[in-house]
Amino acid sequence: MTGDGCTYCEDDVLAYVAGELAAEADLEMSVHLGDCVECRESAADFKVLEPIISECCRDEAIRWHTFASPFGRMFVAATSQGVARLTWRALDEEEFLEWVGEQHPGRPLIRDPEALAEVEREVAEYFRGERTEFDMDVDLGVLGEFERGVLEELTEAIRFGQVIPYSELAKRIGKPKAARAVGNAVGANPVPIVVPCHRVVRLDGSLGGYGGGIEYKERLLEIEGREDLLKVG
């Protein structure tokens, strides 16, 4: 109940502002707003609040999706800039959303299979050996500048079927002594497969580590026709 003798509640006002009332009820509310100051004020607030919310929040959502893959259930999360997280290591939705929430605190998480259908398609094509590079955008904004630089260089320079030692990658970004830091940056990759951290190996040709599990690194290199590397490792 809003004002004196007013029989409407805020929900009625909201329904009116949202254009959800039938013509007759709509007319009644229009007339009522001429009489009732409180309803009028809430109507004015709600009417402007809707576009304010939409204007302020449009780019904020993290969209996510999950789909089956040869590695098991794949989870993907994306900002308006691009894919921010891809993983097959989450136990379930809950765990995945917890990780994403930690990475992007306070941002709404929206399950959006349609928006991420393209990501699913590209990943499936890659696993089938029908795709050698990805068209999707990635958002590495959660990383520091150094890590981002390493992963960008890696994505740019090391193509399908190629590998590069950690030390070589360090040289490429102009920090030849930073092989260990490069290793850490590669390990922090939030978008494996797409950002090809599986293409970074040891100088002696052994595979080195892999955040997603070494057996998956082997399988990715296999997809890329590098079985030769697996024998050494």
Next chain:
Amino acid sequence: MTPVSAHAGETDRAGEAGIVVPDRLERWIEAYGPELCRHLTRMLPSEADADDLLQEVWVRAMRKPPESGRGSNVRAWLYRVATNVALDRLATEGRRCCALVGRRLALAPEPASAPDEVLGSLSPAARFRVREKVAALPPKQREAVWLRWVEGRDYEAIAARLECSQASARANVYNGMKRLRVELLDVWNEENGR
């Protein structure tokens, strides 16, 4: 019920019937002009505004005429257009809209005449605060408000996403909106020592 856009208003009710012929408008002015003027006078603090706003009503009416010619619908629709015009004026001229977005009136001596102008002038700090308040809603309300007003989904889609009934989806949107209104006004009032 068809889904409505984020900018709900008279356009929801209007079809694509084309341009209103002037004599149709004249009939409307004759039939509904006086009562709409009284309605606007009741809506606004200053009577002088009513005449001005009535002109705006006819402009909007011509721009987006209603789809059906049934008398009662036209009347309801014209009332809706007039009410929207008045609410826009109230929201942007009074301190209410400024309060919602945390803009100090002293910094904006020329009030914006349309909500669009207010939106365009939102400061990064105000945007941040709105986002922060939306983010702080209870999860279901947050997602419902989000889907409704940012994504423009209808209640059917929201219910599917939240795995609840449409009535519950609507309740979550409404409760979220009510909470946001109170909190945004509160923040501003606190800042201004009220």
